[in-house]
Amino acid sequence: MSGDSFYLEQGTKAKPGINNDGKRIKLPKIGWVRLHEPLPITAFHNCVISRKADRWFIAFKYEIEQPATSPDRPIVGVDIGIKELAVYSNGQTFANPKAYRRMSRKMKRLQRRVSKRVKGSNNRKKAVSKLAKLHLKVSNIRKDAIHKLTTYLAKNHIEIKIEDLQVKAFLKNHKLAGAISDCGMYEFKRQLEYKTQNFSSKLTVVDRFFPSSQICSSCCNHRHKMPLKVRVFECPNCGNIQDRDLNAARNIERWFEGIFIPERSELAVSSTVSACGVDKSDSSHAIATVKQEVNTKITHVQLSLDLGSSG
Ligand SMILES: [Zn+2]
Incomplete structure (x- = not known):
């Protein structure tokens, strides 16, 4: 036994050391142990038993057939979202695990305790x-979400395009979607790298x-x-109005x-601000300008009337 884990050998065919009926596993000297989730009933040569928290x-290795890949898979761009875990360029989104936020609050409470x-x-x-x-629970939820996301992407597309995640991490920092922040970023890329190999698809980093x-x-x-x-x-320029993350995913x-x-223009930024009504002084200024224009027009009319009467 080393640390919090130990290694077990299967033994011989005539006298197997480890048995598995899908719901339970029989370990040498320990006997039958109930499993938290079902195991595939398959032959394996050895396993590692470990403790976390x-x-x-139990971890073991077994052989599976390579999954068949469909030939007509399209290219997809993925934006790691703030609100959603990921937004695909076809408009689909991959939601953040709901449990995540609740867990984060609970964690803060426990840390205080x-x-x-x-001491x-x-x-x-x-x-x-x-x-x-x-x-452990939070890290499992995070891992599970990232695994589901990367498997879906690698399995169903010929080419997956993602952004350079270092830049992404720097730009969005802690505002990033919970489950993919920090180490999740690197895990996301690492999983995509090996899963695209497994499914013979291609990973492109923009x-x-x-x-x-x-x-x-x-x-x-x-x-802009x-x-x-x-x-x-x-x-x-063209009137396109689109969710920020979806627009990014399409690009x-x-x-x-x-x-x-294209060269960066200053056009759209100011219009977005005034449209939201964030800057009140700006809109009152706009009203003042309109009034002034009306006044100028009236003066202009009077002046021309005067000119007419004298001439
Ligand atoms: Zn446009």
Whole structure:
């Protein structure tokens, strides 16, 4: 036994050491152990039993047939969202696991509890163990969500295009969708790398200088600044109005080496701000300007009347 895990051999065919009926597993010396979730009934040569927090896990290797890939899979661009876990260029979204937020709140509470308890006390030990369990649960939820996302992408598309995640992490920092923040970013890319190999699809990482959220994905001819708080892309050139993340995902999908990147214009940013009514002084200024114009017109009319009467 090393650390919190140990290794077991299967033994011989005549006298197998490990048995498995799908719901339970028989281990040498320990006997039958009930499983938390069903195991595939299959032959394996050895396994590792390990402990995380206060739970025990079994890991083993077995052979499976390579899944068949469908030949007509399209290209997809993926934007790692703020609100959603991911937004695909075909308009579909992959939602954040709902349990995640609730768990984060609970975790903060437990962390406070640990820090309040006296060091070395039994109560502190209990609180620490509870916190460790919750950490494991949260990390499992995160892993599960990322696995489902990356499997779906790799299995159903010829080519998957994603952004350079280092840049993404820097731009969005902690505002990122819960489950894919921090280490989730690297896990997302790592899983896509090996899963695209497994399913014979291709992973393309878009150039880090490509301004995917700033360009209009409809006319491709307009580009303006997109601060994070602006959630909708509005193109003054072609009238395209689109969710920020979907617009970015579409740009990511159509990216190729040497793609045309328009000059950045200041046009749409100011119009978005006044349309939202965020800046009140701006709108009152606009009203004042209109009044002034009316006044000027009246003066102009009177003046021409005067001219007419004298002439
Ligand atoms: Zn446009």
